[in-house]
Amino acid sequence: MLDESRELGSEIALVDVMIAIYVIGSRVKHLTGDTASATALLTQGGDIAQTMSLPRLAARVDDERVRQALTSDLPEGFDVREQGQPPPATAPRTAQANGIATITARTKEASAIRLFLADHTNAQAEVTGSRARALVQATTAQGRPRALVQANVLLTACLAAAGRMPEAEQVLAPAAATCSRLHLPRLLLDASPPVRSVAASLRDAQRGGRWRAQWPTIAPEFLDTVAHPV
Numbered sequence: 001m002l003d004e005s006r007e008l009g010s011e012i013a014l015v016d017v018m019i020a021i022y023v024i025g026s027r028v029k030h031l032t033g034d035t036a037s038a039t040a041l042l043t044q045g046g047d048i049a050q051t052m053s054l055p056r057l058a059a060r061v062d063d064e065r066v067r068q069a070l071t072s073d074l075p076e077g078f079d080v081r082e083q084g085q086p087p088p089a090t091a092p093r094t095a096q097a098n099g100i101a102t103i104t105a106r107t108k109e110a111s112a113i114r115l116f117l118a119d120h121t122n123a124q125a126e127v128t129g130s131r132a133r134a135l136v137q138a139t140t141a142q143g144r145p146r147a148l149v150q151a152n153v154l155l156t157a158c159l160a161a162a163g164r165m166p167e168a169e170q171v172l173a174p175a176a177a178t179c180s181r182l183h184l185p186r187l188l189l190d191a192s193p194p195v196r197s198v199a200a201s202l203r204d205a206q207r208g209g210r211w212r213a214q215w216p217t218i219a220p221e222f223l224d225t226v227a228h229p230v
């Protein structure tokens with residue numbers, strides 16, 4: 001269906017549909033090992049975003065490039081580590097333009113955090129942890145439940161990378177419970193390997209009778225799926 005929708009090209013006006021076609025479509029191709037098609041979809045999506053001046057689509061395309069380690073395909077001069085700071089959490093939510101700007105900025109900030117995580121240094125892990133916490137706080141204030149889960153998953157990755165496993169478990173448990181309840185394993189499966197390691201730790205705690213009283217209930221099979229994807 002994504003391939004068929006792609007034939008409609010840039011005549012599709014809805015940015016969310018374009019994101020589904022070019023960004024999610026690319027991720028599907030990447031997961032199936034078709035890296036050439038995955039890269040081509042992102043290139044096409046990026047070109048459309050530039051031609052039609054669609055910053056939210058551009059931000060999602062570039063974020064997916066970071067996720068797939070295609071940083072050489074990022075636009076020339078692009079450095080989300082410098083420009084990814086989100087606007088204040090108190091930015092008006094009623095005006096569409098402000099809402100789009102906020103979502104775009106926070107997508108860039110998530111990309112910045114992922115780039116820092118890729119550096120694999122303890123110093124960077126501490127920096128990303130602080131920025132990820134700020135992103136969680138800002139997203140909480142904005143009232144976007146799905147984005148909040150994604151922000152907490154990203155914070156989990158930062159904490160795990162810094163070796164702070166108990167904190168990572170504390171953050172991931174409620175996010176994983178939400179994903180389990182809504183049958184959304186991909187939000188965790190598409191995250192970085194450290195997140196799956198934390199999920200495995202939660203599964204071991206569940207099996208070993210070490211589940212903390214403050215953690216919500218999570219279906220065991222859900223944690224199995226995330227910890228050991230097929």
